[in-house]
Amino acid sequence: MSKLGRILVVEDESIIARDIAMQLCDLGYAVLGPASSGEQAIAMANSLMPDLVLMDVHLAGHMDGIDAAQLIRTQYAVPSLFLSAFDGPDSLRRAKQCEPAGYLVKPFEDHQLRDAVATAFASLG
Incomplete structure (x- = not known):
């Protein structure tokens, strides 16, 4: 298991989900998923208990x-x-009401994903 944390990727576009997963794996995170719907994300969160969810809004x-x-x-x-x-x-x-760990606007650069995820984990303690 990754020492950096477990991230559930929720993205309904498979190419984007695969790219994000590869980036996160390269950074040393354990990637769970991907989930492609909200309902699937909830079920996977229940069974896999991630530390963070990378969630597409739409x-x-x-x-x-x-x-x-x-x-x-x-x-x-x-x-x-x-x-x-x-x-x-x-x-x-609406997103702010969920007290998110962050918000990235697509398309984003690799370093933006890296920094947003690192910041999210730092805020988790």
Whole structure:
């Protein structure tokens, strides 16, 4: 197991999910998933107990990433770092209510992902 932490990747675009997972693995994190829907993310959080969820805001299915992150935080006390191609005020306002570990706007550079994840883990104590 990784000494840096376990991250559940929730992204409904498989190419993006695979790229993020490879970046995180290269950084030394244990990558769980990917999950492609909010419902799948909740089930995986329950069974895998990640330290952090990297959550896309807009997901396929009936539940968006913000609603899934709120349930995961409430039920399992696992924070989320949001990813979104849309940084509109409504999404940001809703995301803030989940007390996220961070928010990255896609597309992002490798160093931005690295720094956001490192900062999220530092804030977890």
